Amino acid sequence: xxxxxxxxxxxxxxxxxxxxxxxxxxxxxxxxxxxxxxxxxxxxxxxxxxxxxxxxxxxxxxxxxxxxxxxxxxxxxxxxxxxxxxxxxxxxxxxxxxxxxxxxxxxxxxxxxxxxxxxxxxxxxxxxxxxxxxxxxx
Numbered sequence: 001x002x003x004x005x006x007x008x009x010x011x012x013x014x015x016x017x018x019x020x021x022x023x024x025x026x027x028x029x030x031x032x033x034x035x036x037x038x039x040x041x042x043x044x045x046x047x048x049x050x051x052x053x054x055x056x057x058x059x060x061x062x063x064x065x066x067x068x069x070x071x072x073x074x075x076x077x078x079x080x081x082x083x084x085x086x087x088x089x090x091x092x093x094x095x096x097x098x099x100x101x102x103x104x105x106x107x108x109x110x111x112x113x114x115x116x117x118x119x120x121x122x123x124x125x126x127x128x129x130x131x132x133x134x135x136x137x138x
Contacts, residue, residue, distance in 0.1 A: 072138075074137050094120075
């Protein structure tokens with residue numbers, strides 16, 4: 001399979017389907033290719049790369065577990081923040097520290113001083129957290 005196909009399989013799965021369905025639908029729409037030797041070698045290579053990516057993501061999650069991102073923000077006397085820290089701010093900060101291949105899962109922008117745990121999604125079911133600390137700007 002070259003792409004996910006509903007009720008058939010996911011990308012890079014090897015599935016047994018009828019010849020007509022394969023020829024007239026899957027192959028003609030470039031959703032799949034026949035499982036010959038070159039396709040099987042390609043699948044093995046993709047599986048190896050996928051395992052490496054998973055291992056890299058798991059290592060990043062372990063390393064991030066102790067990481068604290070600090071943002072200095074303008075704030076009022078009662079701790080209210082003028083502006084906010086967004087997903088893009090968090091992503092930019094993590095990318096500056098060398099982390100790649102993730103997305104930030106934030107329900108709403110951070111608008112209060114203090115610590116918050118923010119979810120990160122690395123794909124393939126691998127998720128992690130990073131602590132974000134908002135400090136008053138001096």
